[in-house]
Amino acid sequence: MVWQTYKAVKIPVIGLGGIMNATDAIEFLLAGASAIQVGTANFIDPAITMKIIDGLEEYCQRLGVKRISELTGALQVD
Numbered sequence: 001m002v003w004q005t006y007k008a009v010k011i012p013v014i015g016l017g018g019i020m021n022a023t024d025a026i027e028f029l030l031a032g033a034s035a036i037q038v039g040t041a042n043f044i045d046p047a048i049t050m051k052i053i054d055g056l057e058e059y060c061q062r063l064g065v066k067r068i069s070e071l072t073g074a075l076q077v078d
């Protein structure tokens with residue numbers, strides 16, 4: 001749905017729903033989210049947002065991504 005919305009509008013999209021870790025967050029960003037929201041996961045692990053931020057940083061460093069905004073909508077669909 002984030003991908004479909006990203007393709008349909010010219011305003012930033014916020015991704016949410018089921019984000020439990022950095023991998024989930026990255027998937028939402030690649031699908032077109034400019035920001036993400038984490039709800040339920042905070043009840044399972046109150047430190048989850050810091051872990052997700054650390055995971056995003058590690059992912060960007062590993063791939064040489066300078067700005068996290070480079071991830072937004074970077075999904076390739078043929």
Ligand SMILES: Cc1cc2nc3c(=O)[nH]c(=O)nc-3n(C[C@H](O)[C@H](O)[C@H](O)COP(=O)(O)O)c2cc1C
Pocket residue numbers: 016017018019037038039040041
């Ligand atoms: C404790 C709690 C209260 C929430 N209250 C509302 C609410 O009053 N109105 C609303 O539209 N969404 C509410 N939500 C939904 C969140 O805004 C958001 O859509 C959802 O939590 C995101 O998915 P996630 O929990 O899987 O991260 C609530 C979520 C939680 C966890």
